[in-house]
Amino acid sequence: MASVVTTQLPGTNYLLLALNLLAACTTSVLSFQFISARQAQPSTAGITYKTYYFNQKIDQFGFAEDSTYKQRYLISDDHWKKPGGPILFYTGNEGDIALFCNNTGFMWDVAEEFGAMLVFAEHRYYGESLPFGDLSFSDPKHLNYLTSEQALADFAVLLRHLKGTIDGAQNSPVIAIGGSYGGMLAAWFRMKYPHVVVGALAASAPIWLFEDLVPCNSYYEIVTNDFKKSGPGCSESISNSWAAINRMAETGDSLLWLSNAFHLCSPLKSREDVAAFKGWLSETWVNLAMVDYPYPANFLEPLPAWPIQVVCKYLKNPKCGDKELLQNIFQAVNVYYNYTGNAECLNISQTSSGSVSDLGWSYQACTEMVMPLCSDGINDMFEAQPWDLQAYSDECYKQWGVRPRDTWITTMYGGKNISAHSNIVFSNGGLDPWSSGGVNENISDTLVAIVIPEGAHHLDLRSNNAYDPKSVLQARALEIQYMKRWIEQYKANKN
Amino acid sequence: MASVVTTQLPGTNYLLLALNLLAACTTSVLSFQFISARQAQPSTAGITYKTYYFNQKIDQFGFAEDSTYKQRYLISDDHWKKPGGPILFYTGNEGDIALFCNNTGFMWDVAEEFGAMLVFAEHRYYGESLPFGDLSFSDPKHLNYLTSEQALADFAVLLRHLKGTIDGAQNSPVIAIGGSYGGMLAAWFRMKYPHVVVGALAASAPIWLFEDLVPCNSYYEIVTNDFKKSGPGCSESISNSWAAINRMAETGDSLLWLSNAFHLCSPLKSREDVAAFKGWLSETWVNLAMVDYPYPANFLEPLPAWPIQVVCKYLKNPKCGDKELLQNIFQAVNVYYNYTGNAECLNISQTSSGSVSDLGWSYQACTEMVMPLCSDGINDMFEAQPWDLQAYSDECYKQWGVRPRDTWITTMYGGKNISAHSNIVFSNGGLDPWSSGGVNENISDTLVAIVIPEGAHHLDLRSNNAYDPKSVLQARALEIQYMKRWIEQYKANKN
Numbered sequence: 001m002a003s004v005v006t007t008q009l010p011g012t013n014y015l016l017l018a019l020n021l022l023a024a025c026t027t028s029v030l031s032f033q034f035i036s037a038r039q040a041q042p043s044t045a046g047i048t049y050k051t052y053y054f055n056q057k058i059d060q061f062g063f064a065e066d067s068t069y070k071q072r073y074l075i076s077d078d079h080w081k082k083p084g085g086p087i088l089f090y091t092g093n094e095g096d097i098a099l100f101c102n103n104t105g106f107m108w109d110v111a112e113e114f115g116a117m118l119v120f121a122e123h124r125y126y127g128e129s130l131p132f133g134d135l136s137f138s139d140p141k142h143l144n145y146l147t148s149e150q151a152l153a154d155f156a157v158l159l160r161h162l163k164g165t166i167d168g169a170q171n172s173p174v175i176a177i178g179g180s181y182g183g184m185l186a187a188w189f190r191m192k193y194p195h196v197v198v199g200a201l202a203a204s205a206p207i208w209l210f211e212d213l214v215p216c217n218s219y220y221e222i223v224t225n226d227f228k229k230s231g232p233g234c235s236e237s238i239s240n241s242w243a244a245i246n247r248m249a250e251t252g253d254s255l256l257w258l259s260n261a262f263h264l265c266s267p268l269k270s271r272e273d274v275a276a277f278k279g280w281l282s283e284t285w286v287n288l289a290m291v292d293y294p295y296p297a298n299f300l301e302p303l304p305a306w307p308i309q310v311v312c313k314y315l316k317n318p319k320c321g322d323k324e325l326l327q328n329i330f331q332a333v334n335v336y337y338n339y340t341g342n343a344e345c346l347n348i349s350q351t352s353s354g355s356v357s358d359l360g361w362s363y364q365a366c367t368e369m370v371m372p373l374c375s376d377g378i379n380d381m382f383e384a385q386p387w388d389l390q391a392y393s394d395e396c397y398k399q400w401g402v403r404p405r406d407t408w409i410t411t412m413y414g415g416k417n418i419s420a421h422s423n424i425v426f427s428n429g430g431l432d433p434w435s436s437g438g439v440n441e442n443i444s445d446t447l448v449a450i451v452i453p454e455g456a457h458h459l460d461l462r463s464n465n466a467y468d469p470k471s472v473l474q475a476r477a478l479e480i481q482y483m484k485r486w487i488e489q490y491k492a493n494k495n
Numbered sequence: 496m497a498s499v500v501t502t503q504l505p506g507t508n509y510l511l512l513a514l515n516l517l518a519a520c521t522t523s524v525l526s527f528q529f530i531s532a533r534q535a536q537p538s539t540a541g542i543t544y545k546t547y548y549f550n551q552k553i554d555q556f557g558f559a560e561d562s563t564y565k566q567r568y569l570i571s572d573d574h575w576k577k578p579g580g581p582i583l584f585y586t587g588n589e590g591d592i593a594l595f596c597n598n599t600g601f602m603w604d605v606a607e608e609f610g611a612m613l614v615f616a617e618h619r620y621y622g623e624s625l626p627f628g629d630l631s632f633s634d635p636k637h638l639n640y641l642t643s644e645q646a647l648a649d650f651a652v653l654l655r656h657l658k659g660t661i662d663g664a665q666n667s668p669v670i671a672i673g674g675s676y677g678g679m680l681a682a683w684f685r686m687k688y689p690h691v692v693v694g695a696l697a698a699s700a701p702i703w704l705f706e707d708l709v710p711c712n713s714y715y716e717i718v719t720n721d722f723k724k725s726g727p728g729c730s731e732s733i734s735n736s737w738a739a740i741n742r743m744a745e746t747g748d749s750l751l752w753l754s755n756a757f758h759l760c761s762p763l764k765s766r767e768d769v770a771a772f773k774g775w776l777s778e779t780w781v782n783l784a785m786v787d788y789p790y791p792a793n794f795l796e797p798l799p800a801w802p803i804q805v806v807c808k809y810l811k812n813p814k815c816g817d818k819e820l821l822q823n824i825f826q827a828v829n830v831y832y833n834y835t836g837n838a839e840c841l842n843i844s845q846t847s848s849g850s851v852s853d854l855g856w857s858y859q860a861c862t863e864m865v866m867p868l869c870s871d872g873i874n875d876m877f878e879a880q881p882w883d884l885q886a887y888s889d890e891c892y893k894q895w896g897v898r899p900r901d902t903w904i905t906t907m908y909g910g911k912n913i914s915a916h917s918n919i920v921f922s923n924g925g926l927d928p929w930s931s932g933g934v935n936e937n938i939s940d941t942l943v944a945i946v947i948p949e950g951a952h953h954l955d956l957r958s959n960n961a962y963d964p965k966s967v968l969q970a971r972a973l974e975i976q977y978m979k980r981w982i983e984q985y986k987a988n989k990n
Contacts, residue, residue, distance in 0.1 A: 061556045063862045064639035065898040145558035156906050192687060194916070248747030274890040367558045411651050414690030419988065421689070422915060493914065 009433030049070055049076040049101060049118070054161060058131045058145050060153035065145075068132040071154055074101045074120040076108075081115030086487050089174050089197065090120040091155055091189055093182030097122035098128075100182065103429050105463025107177060110480060114487075117172070121158055123151050123185075125360045140401045146363055149412070151185060151285040156193045173490035176200040179436065179458035181361075181369070183426075188413050191421045199423035199486035200441075201479055204458035205425075209371040209437025210409045213416055216374035216387045220438035224288040225445050230292075231312025238285060238315065239381040241329045242278060244322040249274045257323070262330045265345035280327070280348040284336050290457040294465035298359070299429040302339050305467065311335045359405050366396035370406040371437065406447055422446040423489075425482050427475055429455025448482060450475045499723055544613070545572040550658060551619070553626045553640050555648035560640075563628040566649055567598045567617040571603075577663030581982050584669050584692065585615040586650055586684055588677030589856040592617035592624075595672050595677065600958025602672060606974060607610060609982075613668070618646050618652055618680075620855045622629035623962035632854050635896045641858055644907070648682060651688045668985035671695040671980055675929065676856075676864075678921075683908050686916045694918035694981035696974055697934075699953035702921075704866040704932025705904045708911055711869035711882045713931035718784040719875040721926050724806025725787075733780060733810065734876040737773060739817040744769045750917030752818070757825045760840035775843040776824070782832045785952040787926050796835050800962065806830045861891035865901040866932065917941035918984075920977050922970055924950025942976060945970045 052073050059065040075095060089099055090108050101120040111118055122129040125146040130136040137143060155176075163169045165203035176197040178186035181207025190200035208214050227235040248254040249271070258277075260268035268274055288308050291297065293303070295305045304310045314331035317324070337346050370392070393403050414421075423446050426439035432452035439449050452460060454469035460476055511950070538581035547568050561575040569592060585595055585604050596615040606613055617624040620641040625631040632638060650671075665796035671692040673681035678700025703709050722730040743749040744766070753772075755763035760969050763769055783803050786792065790800045799805050808828035813818070832841050865887070872879035883892045888898045909916075921934035934944050947955060949964035956969055 061642060061644055062639040063900070064635040066897075140559040144557040147556060153907070159904055160902070166951075193909075195912035363625075402561075405552075405558070407655070411655055412648075412927055417690040420917060 014156045014244065030140065041237045044443035048078065049074045049120075053128075054138060054158055056154050056157060057174075060150050060157070062221065069124070069129065071124065071158065072097055072122040072128045073100070073158060074118075076111065076118040078102075079111040080117035080168075082172075084168065084171045085115040085117060087162070087169065087172045087178050088114065088116045088118050088161075089155070089159065090118070091151075091176050091178040091182050091185040092121045092126070093178060093180060093185060094123060094126055094364065095125035096126070100179075104177070104179070104461050106461045106479075107477060109283065109464055110483075111495070114483070116194040116380050117166075117169070119162065121155055123182075124154055125363075126447040128346050137363070141179040143363050143400070143402075145238040145366055146360060148185060148188065148364075148409075152189050152192055153333065155185075155189055156196050159196050160478060167451055171494065173198045175486060177203075177461075178205070179203040179461045180205065183458065187424050190424050191413060194421070194423075198490045199419060199425070199483065200279075201425050201427070201483065203427045203461045204429060204432055204434050204438065205426060206371065206434045206437025207413065207439065208416060209373075209434070210415065211372070211406060213410070217376055219373050219433045220286075220375040220380040220382050222431070222436055223286050224382070225314075226289045226292055226308055227285065227312060227381060230306070230308040232316060233318045234308075234312035234380040237325060237328060237332075238289050238321055240318050241281070241325060242377075244325050245278060247322055250328065258326065261323070261327055262333070263343075265347045265479070269405065277348050281333065284333055285381075288336055289431060289433050291458045293459060294454065294469055295465050303336065304398060307335060363400050363402075366400050367402055368405065368408055370404045370409070372406075418447065419443050423486050424448070427452060427455075427458070427460050429457060429459055431455060432457045448478075450478055505757050506686065521746070526873070528971050537544065543573065544569045544615075548623075549653055551649050551652060555652070564619070565625065566653065567592055567623045568653060569593070569613075569615040571596075571606065571613040574606040574610060574624045575612035575663075577612075577667075579663065579666045580612060581608040582654075582655065582657070582669040583611045583613050584650070584665045584671050585613070586646075586671050586673040586677050586680040587616050587618040587621070588673060588675060588680060589618060589621055589859070591622035593622065595674075599672070599674065599956050601956045601974075602972060604959055605978075609712040609978070610977070612664070614657065616650055618657065618677075619649055620858075632858070638858050638895070638897075641855060642863055643680060643683065643904075646685055647684050650680075650684055658844065665961075666989065668693045668982050670981060672698075672956070674698040674956045675700065676913055678953065682919050682921065685919050686908060686913065689916070689918075693985045696920050696978065696980065698922045698924070698956045699924060699927055699933065700921060701929045701932025702868065702908065702934065703895040703911060704868075704929070705910065706867070706901060707931050708905070711867040712871055712874060714868050714928045715781075715870040715877050717926070717928040717931055718781050719877070721784045721787055721803055721809075722876060725801070725803040725969070727811060728813045729803075729807035729810040730811035731987070732820060732823060732827075734872070735813050736776070736820060737872075737878045739820050740769065740773060742817055743821065753821065753910075756822055758838075760842045772843050773878065776918050777827050779828055780876075781928060783831055784928050785924060787951045788831050788954060788957075789949065789964055790960050793958065798831065799834065802830060846849075861895050861899050862897055863880075863900065863903055865904070866900040867901075914938050918977075918981050919943070920945060920974055922947060922953070922974065924952060924954050926950060927952045941980065943973075945973055947987060 015203050021438035028275060050077060053070040054073060055068040056071045058067050058069050086399070088106065088111070090097075090104060092100055092303055101118075104120075107118050110247045124131060125136055125143075127340070132138075133141045135142050146368075159174055164170065168397075176186040176189045178199070183202035184207050186200040187205055187207055190197050208218075224235050227238060243272075245258065245485045248258045249268075255268050255274070264277075268277055285339075288486040290302065292306060292308045297303055314328050314335070317328065333346070337343060344389070371386040372389070374387040379382035389406060390406075397403050423443070425448050427450040428435035428438035428440055430451060432455065434457060435451075439447070440451055442451050443449075451461075452471045452475045454471050455475070459468075459472050460479065464473075464476075502926050548565040549568060550563040553562050553564050583606070584852045585592075585599060585602065592615050596613075599615075602613050605611070620624060620631055620638075626640055627637045629711050630637050639781060648964045655668055658667065669692045671681040671684045672695070673679070675698075679695035681695040682697035682700055682702055685692050704714075719730050722733060740753065744763075750763050750769070757772075759772075763772055775864065781790060783806060787801060788805045792798055803931075806827040809823050809830070812823065815823070828841070828901055832838060856864075867882040867884070869882040870880045871879035884899075892898050917939070922945040923930035923933035923935055925946060927950065929952060930946075934942070935946055936944050938944075942982075943957075945968045947970045949965075949966050950970070954963075954967050956972065959968075959971075
């Protein structure tokens with residue numbers, strides 16, 4: 001614990017709501033996006049946390065690389081009942097840990113009820129936890145220690161350190177909590193280190209979105225269904241838009257018209273530009289599906305409640321002519337990118353702007369985290385795009401000098417064969433495309449699936465909100481029930 | 496499966512009976528020993544196996560090192576009932592896999608009853624499975640991939656390959672079997688990869704001989720008890736021998752006498768020589784305890800049944816004068832090193848002769864496998880030697896350029912907190928010093944301990960023998976019962 005900074009959460013804090021793990025088509029696999037959002041009704045105001053740094057081995061699995069890096073972690077113990085009060089441990093994912101800390105309202109909401117200490121551990125290669133500083137992303141050699149296994153080992157070593165050094169924590173049961181990739185890490189942490197965590201809450205964790213465990217087209221079908229349900233003609237309009245764009249791309253004049261119609265900051269000029277434009281649109285629809293929350297939330301640009309319904313108001317007429325259809329598409333996209341009306345133009349590289357987080361995940365997607373996605377243009381509203389591992393691999397090699405190992409995650413973590421494990425709650429939102437790769441049915445009495453039909457991406461991890469649908473309230477209640485059970489089990493085993 | 500060699504087991508085959516994981520005192524920690532032995536009553540004659548090689552990633556946990564090495568493995572499918580007959584998978588430990596294959600008679604004995612395929616997988620950096628050929632042991636960089644985690648990942652990847660490519664093996668349940676360090680690997684394999692193996696038989700696996708999980712002096716106390724029980728005056732004679740040797744070391748003349756009395760190939764000349772001599776004696780007593788089998792077995796030199804009883808016949812008079820006592824000690828040691836009477840002289844570097852296997856384990860003991868051993872000279876018959884991690888670490892750094900990480904194994908594999916796991920049988924021999932670090936009491940209905948009071952080091956993994964004590968027959972019967980249960984569970988889950 002080198003340095004300590006006490007931080008007061010702001011009244012309105014920035015939320016990481018959603019994360020676009022993989023882009024719309026295989027060729028744009030290397031663009032990812034974080035979406036920061038301002039929380040509508042922060043319940044965490046006034047709660048404080050402290051920032052710490054812990055020296056972790058850069059290579060947990062070897063001895064030749066002996067140096068260490070400073071892993072950041074945050075602790076809030078305002079409500080902790082020591083000795084022995086539980087530790088709720090956020091298994092940090094691909095981003096700055098402060099985002100997750102400030103924005104996993106569920107943990108803050110239940111801290112008092114559990115008498116719990118909250119710990120948020122940053123994932124190596126993200127935020128401030130850079131093993132080689134500015135060089136961390138410079139080449140495959142420096143990136144070599146960016147894996148889920150290393151991250152899990154960090155968590156285990158960190159927790160040993162915390163329990164060994166924090167007075168009253170020696171006998172504290174630890175529960176892993178995470179969302180999205182962080183949810184995958186929470187589940188895997190329980191699977192691989194059940195001696196460290198008594199259970200895990202894995203929210204919107206697509207642990208089965210690997211190889212052929214689930215159909216690769218489910219992801220885009222869920223997005224399509226979200227639009228289908230949100231207004232007549234909506235998904236058809238988007239479905240029809242691709243051909244319209246392709247027709248507009250045939251002449252320079254109509255391409256200019258398209259660029260103007262979408263108020264693009266840089267006009268489309270080449271086939272590649274048009275492909276990027278379509279990729280940007282696809283990502284927009286996917287992002288909307290992930291963050292289709294029941295109350296207003298402020299994104300990079302603010303969004304209304306149930307944003308897809310608002311978007312769909314512009315997409316009622318799928319059979320109009322190309323120009324009218326595309327003008328409608330622009331209005332729809334404009335809800336997402338320019339709800340305030342302040343944007344002067346739309347930037348199609350915006351959803352893949354290069355932050356360190358994007359870089360890190362891009363590398364992970366090119367090594368371990370190979371999630372096959374595909375669309376057929378029939379059962380979904382996207383252009384047909386088969387899953388092409390070879391093209392994906394080639395793109396990875398071009399970008400990072402590494403090739404993905406698509407069978408590794410299932411070899412390591414068991415794929416669908418996980419029934420030997422215990423004490424994991426998998427929650428999934430019915431609106432969330434990532435639920436396609438989630439555990440949506442109970443595997444055993446202690447490997448439990450919770451489905452939130454009206455939920456988008458890990459809605460259950462967000463703070464309580466007056467507009468929360470009943471299903472998410474029920475989900476949170478059930479999650480709390482299981483967490484309490486794990487703690488009771490731990491205490492019973494101790495005695 | 497690059498190349499295939501069919502091998503006929505010889506009528507009398509060489510057994511790896513015992514393995515001296517750590518030497519007698521901390522300063523000689525880097526000397527280890529394999530003992531090869533000829534089996535008395537081979538039951539494996541006529542059984543054949545084939546040799547294969549599989550390309551494994553040198554680094555299972557990173558992407559910068561992309562090259563592969565050829566892992567050797569052996570298969571016997573003479574009794575395999577396909578499709579779906581079980582696979583008994585030997586998790587190879589620190590030595591040539593052919594030794595384990597030829598000498599784990601238990602697996603051969605039960606193959607027919609189980610309709611099982613036998614697979615023996617060589618541990619990386621041993622036998623022919625050298626990641627960098629002759630350079631494998633050249634420096635910390637080349638040794639970097641010699642860890643238990645990499646070995647377990649090799650096993651998981653190999654089994655995926657086998658089940659994916661061997662016709663009829665897709666739905667074969669796999670049981671991990673191993674002895675000594677191989678037993679630790681079998682247990683850890685089930686803990687970390689329960690989706691790959693339905694259960695594990697971990698014979699004489701000292702998984703708790705880390706940190707302070709068990710008292711560091713138990714190991715030498717067990718050796719002492721073996722000698723105490725095997726003849727009056729026996730352990731006292733050894734206990735008294737150290738001071739006698741120290742007195743003899745005070746003058747050059749008596750040192751020469753000592754060298755002659757022990758028929759040493761090289762006379763003792765320095766304090767270091769005397770220390771090495773005492774270390775060699777200690778190792779000899781430890782080795783005898785490990786291989787104190789109830790029937791004759793041929794080691795590097797042949798040994799009689801219950802060899803400690805034979806040794807103790809020479810050690811009935813602990814209170815005689817120094818010279819007489821040491822002459823008796825020589826007679827005792829001579830049973831171990833020169834039972835045939837063919838040896839012209841005794842070589843005190845013999846128990847630490849440098850084979851590749853010794854090298855590999857020496858590195859592993861200097862990185863992950865830090866097993867604290869100590870003696871006090873009061874409750875045991877050895878010279879007092881406290882556990883000194885710093886000295887151990889310094890010695891490791893001198894030898895290998897790495898420092899041990901003594902808290903890693905328990906962080907990784909859970910120490911005593913393993914109750915979340917299932918389907919592991921831990922067997923331990925009461926005569927075996929390694930049982931001090933073993934699981935000797937049931938942890939749960941499915942984590943079961945079997946104690947074999949008359950057993951030395953993994954006696955249960957050896958072939959049936961007419962002189963087997965009842966306790967080992969009962970142990971094997973129980974092991975078979977559990978293995979059958981795991982297979983039934985697997986089948987029930989499939990249906």
